[in-house]
């Protein structure tokens with residue numbers, strides 16, 4: 001049953017079992033479940049629960065890191081299934097996790113979705129300084145700069161990038177995402193869009209570029 005496999009996926013993350021996570025991801029794909037679906041309804045539920053256990057002090061950093069590793073394994077399997085799905089190139093995007101922040105699981109999912117939906121994406125990695133977002137966007141003639149931030153302390157980096165674009169009169173559109181970000185935050189810093197998850201990211205970028 002589909003519900004069971006979603007639960008199995010969540011459990012593989014909660015129990016930090018990378019091998020199980022990869023096996024469940026592959027089995028879900030073999031059963032015809034879409035990569036985004038097993039991610040959103042299974043693995044992401046698991047890592048959210050891990051985050052809650054960490055916050056309430058029931059789980060510690062080494063366990064959180066092992067769960068993150070299991071999540072990375074699942075993401076590799078589902079992202080591979082998204083590869084090569086698109087035919088036309090709709091635009092160029094540079095995307096990274098902001099300076100001071102090493103959370104990159106969500107970013108990897110967003111990149112896979114964008115690629116599968118026809119975008120050329122340069123992955124700038126994590127802990128990316130504001131100046132590097134701008135320099136790479138210029139170098140690559142990007143249409144959009146995407147910034148991921150998972151910490152309330154690193155969200156400010158998104159503001160720096162948006163401000164530089166405005167100060168220098170550059171044409172890049174900006175999209176922000178990550179757990180602490182909201183539409184309100186995007187409005188506050190003057191970003192062009194906020195996306196709640198990977199598929200929303202594709203929708204928002206399509207809309208920004210009139211695709």
Ligand code: B12
Nearest residue numbers: 051101102103104105106146148151152177178197198201
């Ligand atoms: C996994 C994890 C880690 C892993 C990260 C591994 C990795 N390679 O990414 C490790 C163990 C390294 C880690 C470390 C830390 N973490 Co941490 N971590 C998490 C956890 C549990 C899950 C994050 C995650 O992967 N979620 C799953 C993905 C799929 O979701 P997502 O990232 O939100 O991305 C989706 C959307 O947001 C959106 N999106 C994201 N980015 C973008 C960008 C664009 C452009 C678009 C369009 C969309 C988009 O699309 C994605 C896909 O749908 C969260 C809890 C949580 N609720 O988020 C805590 C959490 C973010 N961490 C937290 C903390 C405190 C830390 C540490 C400071 C812990 C410590 N004491 O050292 C360090 C900080 C390290 C650093 N400098 O960055 C806090 C942050 C609190 C705060 N308010 O700032 C959280 C909320 C946990 C908690 N509840 O306390 N962490």
